[in-house]
Amino acid sequence: MTEATDAMEYDVVVLGAGPVGENVADRTRAAGLSTAIVESELVGGECSYWACMPSKALLRPVIARAEARRVAGLRQAASGPLDVQAVLAHRNEFTSNWKDDGQVGWLTGIGADLYRGHGRLDGKRRVVVTAPDGELRVLNARHAVAVCTGSRALLPELPGLAGANPWTSREATASQSVPGRLVVVGGGVVGVEMATAWRALGSEVTLLVRGTGVLPKMEPFAGELVVEALTEAGATVRTGVSLAAVERTGGTGPVTVVLTDGERIEADEVLFATGRAPRTEDIGMESVGLEPGSWLTVDDSCLVEGSDWLYAVGDVNRRALLTHQGKYQARIAGAAIAARAEDSSVPVSAPWGPYATTADHAAVPQVVFTDPEVGAVGLSLAEAERAGHRVRAVDYEIGNVSGAALYVDGYHGRARMVVDLEREILRGVTFVGPGVGELLHSATIAVAGEVPISRLWHAVPSYPTISEVWLRLLETYRDE
Structure with a gap:
């Protein structure tokens, strides 16, 4: 690691260049504020490469075939199996083959400065970036820092899991081959969507759910109809089951899921879709009096509670872990940052009108792309x-x-x-x-x-x- 270079001054510094961070930067740049954005992985974030886009690219041919099989005149033509390689290639195309040149070009086009590397808060309005080559760069923000680092898959503490190389949503959406047998743990949106996709692509799928049904946050009939369809498609859905351990020798080969009653289920891969955690564990939260690894509480302009300069936008504030809601929050947070930068008398609490994320409270939409x-x-x-x-x-x-x-x-x-x-x-x-x-x-x-x-x-x-x-x-x- 090399010494830090002289600090660069910006009006706004954004941590995370996923869809949320991009939209914050877009709004602040549109308002004429100089903006730096820091990204440790691919510009475009989780949604573009490991979530929304690849998962829906996998699911679209699945759903189209299912519907075609229910239309007179098309039923016979759609009776065959999916072209797996074509589906995977279609998915790869939608992720730009996990290259972010296009997204980088867009950032450049709006006039934001991209810093690649790991960004950490280092006190009030200060961010230190460790570049891939180890060089340290210091970014000072005149008005605001926006934390848009998103969330990561949350794995349970189970004996043997750490060495079993389990799939999370990232591996499930990026796999270049179809596992012969796939165990999916978790009955939320990721669990049922990936069970739908991989079953249609040829996997023998077993979906294990701890509760009494899938999609527990939605109306009960929603989960019931999805389970009915998964079962009809040949998947096995088991509810009311819990895991005791996971076994896999050397992290390769078949994996065995051990249930609390002693039953053992063998598969080629196991996907854990068991929740999300905020990506705030190593971004310097302690330097501003906040707990590393915690969700960040914000007001309706996404301003962090007790702060007049730190914003938390998207998944990290836990209001609605959905890309479209995060982008909505980003538009409002960006407008609020710009308004407060222009007029310091704009209150930092009790935001109003266009600077309030009112749709986060009672009007959050969500589509589950199952059949x-x-x-x-x-x-x-x-x-x-x-x-x-x-x-x-x-x-x-x-x-x-x-x-x-x-x-x-x-x-x-x-x-x-x-x-x-x-x-x-x-x-x-x-x-x-x-x-x-x-x-x-x-x-x-x-x-x-x-x-x-x-x-x-x-x-x-x-x-x-x-x-x-x-x-x-x-x-x-x-x-x-």
């Missing part, structure tokens, strides 16, 4: 009731809508809207079924905009489309 798809926004029925709202769930079988029946033969799905009976607005909406991901933004607008039921009647859905389910939900609400 069937799941789309949900806002509160589930149970969440709304726990929050003290007087609500009613209104359900409708999406397959009874003409547009759905035309979309695929034998369409089976379910829609639910959670109605606040006092205000007559929607607290949450959930769709499960083929193609429902594209319905979700209409629901997000209704929930985020607190559109009254009386006005939703005048949002006329096109016929014949799946979106006609909106009319059927409103009719059911009226008639029950």
Whole structure:
């Protein structure tokens, strides 16, 4: 390690060049603030190379084939297996073969300065970057430092796991070959999506879930329909099971998962999709009085609690571990940084209007790209009731809508809207079924905009489309 060079001065320093950090830099540069961005891996971050993009590239042909098999005239043509090498090559293309030249070019284009290496806070408004060659560079921020370092896979403490070379979401989305047998541990979004993808690509998949079902944060019927489809596709789904150990000699060859009842399950790979942890363990949190490895508590402009200069944007603040929510936060945080840089009288607490991440509280949308798809926004029925709202769930079988029946033969799905009976607005909406991901933004607008039921009647859905389910939900609400 070499001595630090003279400090460079910037208005804003951003730690992490994933989608969140990129969007903070984009907003601050648009406001005329000089901005440095620090990245220890690939510019573009987790989403571009190991999460959203590669996982959806793997899943898209899976879902397209499943839907084609349900359409008269296409069923026979889609009866064969997927071209595995073509699917993997398609995935590789969407990750730019794990090269970030394009993303670096974009950063250069907006006028941000990229520093490659490991960045650590070193006191107030100061960041020290250790470059790959060991050189130290000091970056001082006149106005703000934004921590956008994201999250990493959280592995449980299990005997034998450390030496077993388990898959996490990174290995699951980047593998260049199909494991003959794959055990997936965890019933959240990553677990069910990767079980769907690798089963369709030829793996014998066993999904192990500690709880009573999958997708536990969503409406119960969502998980039930996904399990039904996984089982029909040939995967084995087991709930209410816990692991005692993992065994793998030398970290290669077959891996054995040992359950707490002594049962042993052998596979070629084991994927742990058991949660996320913030990437704050080695970024100098202690130098500013914060705990290394902790989630960072922020206000609605993403300003860290108790600070007037440190922002935490995206996964690290634990509000919503979703790329689109992180980018939303980044746009608002960038605007808040710019406003406070221009006018020091702008309050550092109680942000307002365009500087408040209000959609983080009750209107977070998410799509699960399984077969069937799941789309949900806002509160589930149970969440709304726990929050003290007087609500009613209104359900409708999406397959009874003409547009759905035309979309695929034998369409089976379910829609639910959670109605606040006092205000007559929607607290949450959930769709499960083929193609429902594209319905979700209409629901997000209704929930985020607190559109009254009386006005939703005048949002006329096109016929014949799946979106006609909106009319059927409103009719059911009226008639029950």
